[in-house]
Amino acid sequence: MKKITVSVPATTANLGAGFDCMGLALNLRSKVEVWEIPQGLEVEVEGEAASQLPLDDSNLIVRAAEKVFERVKRRPTGLHLHAINGVPLASGLGSSSAAIVGGLVAANALVDGRLTRTELLQMACDMEGHADNAAPTLYGGLALVSGTGQDLVTHSLTAAPIKVVIALPSVRLSTAEARAALPKEIPLKNAVYNIGHALLTAQALALGDFDLLRRAVGDRLHEPYRKPLIPGSAEAAAQARQAGAVAVTLSGAGPSLAAFLPPAAPHEAVVAAMKTAFEAAGVGCRTFALPVDSQGAKLKWRLDEAEQPVWAKTAPARREWVLEA
Numbered sequence: 001m002k003k004i005t006v007s008v009p010a011t012t013a014n015l016g017a018g019f020d021c022m023g024l025a026l027n028l029r030s031k032v033e034v035w036e037i038p039q040g041l042e043v044e045v046e047g048e049a050a051s052q053l054p055l056d057d058s059n060l061i062v063r064a065a066e067k068v069f070e071r072v073k074r075r076p077t078g079l080h081l082h083a084i085n086g087v088p089l090a091s092g093l094g095s096s097s098a099a100i101v102g103g104l105v106a107a108n109a110l111v112d113g114r115l116t117r118t119e120l121l122q123m124a125c126d127m128e129g130h131a132d133n134a135a136p137t138l139y140g141g142l143a144l145v146s147g148t149g150q151d152l153v154t155h156s157l158t159a160a161p162i163k164v165v166i167a168l169p170s171v172r173l174s175t176a177e178a179r180a181a182l183p184k185e186i187p188l189k190n191a192v193y194n195i196g197h198a199l200l201t202a203q204a205l206a207l208g209d210f211d212l213l214r215r216a217v218g219d220r221l222h223e224p225y226r227k228p229l230i231p232g233s234a235e236a237a238a239q240a241r242q243a244g245a246v247a248v249t250l251s252g253a254g255p256s257l258a259a260f261l262p263p264a265a266p267h268e269a270v271v272a273a274m275k276t277a278f279e280a281a282g283v284g285c286r287t288f289a290l291p292v293d294s295q296g297a298k299l300k301w302r303l304d305e306a307e308q309p310v311w312a313k314t315a316p317a318r319r320e321w322v323l324e325a
Contacts, residue, residue, distance in 0.1 A: 003035040005300040006106045009140065009293040010087040011094035012164065012251040012258045013132040015205070016217040017197035023143050024205065025136035025293035026164055028093070031084040032061055032102035034110050036076035047085035048095075059083075060096060064103025065110075067123055072113040079110075088286070091168050092252035097133035100124045105138075105297050117297075125152055133252065140296030142205050159292045160208025161263040165245070167274035170284040171230050171255040178253035181225045190220040210246045210262055217247035217260075230255045232281030239273035263291065 008030055013023035030047070043055040043062065053059060057066070061083055069075035083102075087095045104120045107113070115123075117138050124134035125148055135143035135154050142159040145152065200216035203209070227233045227250065236257055237248040244266075245259035259270050267289045278285040 001035055001302075002110065003033065003302045004106045004109045005302075006032045006102045006109070007298040007300075008032070008098045008102045008105075008137050009296065010290075011097060011133045011136045012092070012166070012249075012256075013094065013136075014219075014222065014250065014252060015198075015201055015258075016219045016223070016247070016249040017194040017201055017221075018132075018144075019194065019198075019219070019221045020130050020132050021145050022198060022202060023094070023132040023136040023145070024159060024164070025140045025143075025296060026093070026166070026290040027293040028086055028288060028290055029293075030086045030095075030098045030102060032099075032106045033082040033084075034065070034106045035080050036110065037078035037080045039078040041078065042080040044080075044082045045085065046083070048087060049085060049089040052089070053083075053085075060099040061103035061106075064100045064124075064127065065107035067127065068104055068107035068113055068115065069111065071123070072108075072111060072115065074111045074113065076110060088168060090172065090174060092250065092254045092256040093166065093168075094133035094137060094252065097124065097128060097137045100127050101134055101137045101297055105299060109299055109301060121154065122152060125149075136293075136296065138296050140294045141292065142202065144202060157202065157206045158294065159205050162205065162208065162292050163261040163263050163265060163267055164290050164292070165240070165259040165261065165267050165270050165274070166251060166256050166288040166290060167236060167240075167259070167271075167278065168256045168286045168288070169230060169232060169236075169278045170286075173226075173229055173253070173255045175253045178222075178226050178229065181229060182222055183225065186221060193218070193220050208262075210260075213260060214246050217249055219249070222253075223250050226250060226254050232278040232283050233257060235281065236274045236277035236285075239277045240270050243269040243273035245270050 010028040125131040139156040142157040204213035240259040251258040
């Protein structure tokens with residue numbers, strides 16, 4: 001039996017000024033396992049929000065797999081999917097990208113589709129509408145993206161070691177709601193401000209320059225409109241900085257906040273400060289202290305050597321994917 005296992009990281013996108021064009025992979029992972037069965041579809045889900053997710057072909061991972069089968073004109077006789085969710089849903093941590101990328105990569109390996117990461121990223125962007133989460137999910141590290149469709153341009157950078165404290169408040173905020181809060185037009189000076197700060201933020205994260213990061217992180221396009229939808233967020237960000245965080249941003253569209261610290265810095269005071277601020281606003285809060293993930297999607301297959309596809313044995317494939325033993 002060929003069993004494919006794909007592990008994918010959480011992500012924090014936007015990073016302040018990099019609205020829809022910058023994302024960072026975090027070492028909090030979900031796992032997708034697939035194998036061929038004689039017929040039909042079997043779906044199992046465990047972990048985060050397991051009871052809330054569909055167990056049929058409307059499941060996002062299954063929908064992503066179907067995109068691959070349609071693209072390569074090849075499909076298994078039947079499919080068993082086992083998803084182990086480590087990334088909280090509706091959190092601003094890229095759970096939908098993790099599901100989409102996990103499904104695409106697993107399906108591609110299962111049917112020996114030979115689609116490259118570039119092709120899979122394009123498919124993920126088509127499904128989600130933007131690539132600022134999907135790119136770091138696939139490649140790891142810091143991803144810079146621009147455009148969609150055939151205009152999609154991406155570039156991955158190795159991020160310096162950074163500790164990211166995520167505070168996830170108990171607030172329901174969908175991406176659609178967060179986008180609806182944004183203005184249709186912005187002043188030119190705000191656009192210029194964000195361009196400069198996004199460039200500096202990317203440089204600071206790549207170099208591990210925490211003094212530059214402290215000055216670079218800022219936003220005038222989305223955070224001023226989204227933070228009021230998240231009770232306690234402004235105070236939590238302020239308290240995190242006072243407790244030692246170098247910078248604090250919304251994680252994606254929220255409701256999570258991401259606080260950035262040097263890798264060896266103690267994070268307990270920042271965690272306590274953010275939890276206290278949210279609780280003072282009447283909101284519960286979960287926290288995670290995470291390093292940057294440098295690997296992106298990791299692929300593992302279990303099968304006899306005789307069954308192993310040619311592309312899995314070649315050096316180019318081993319450069320293309322991070323392969324687990």
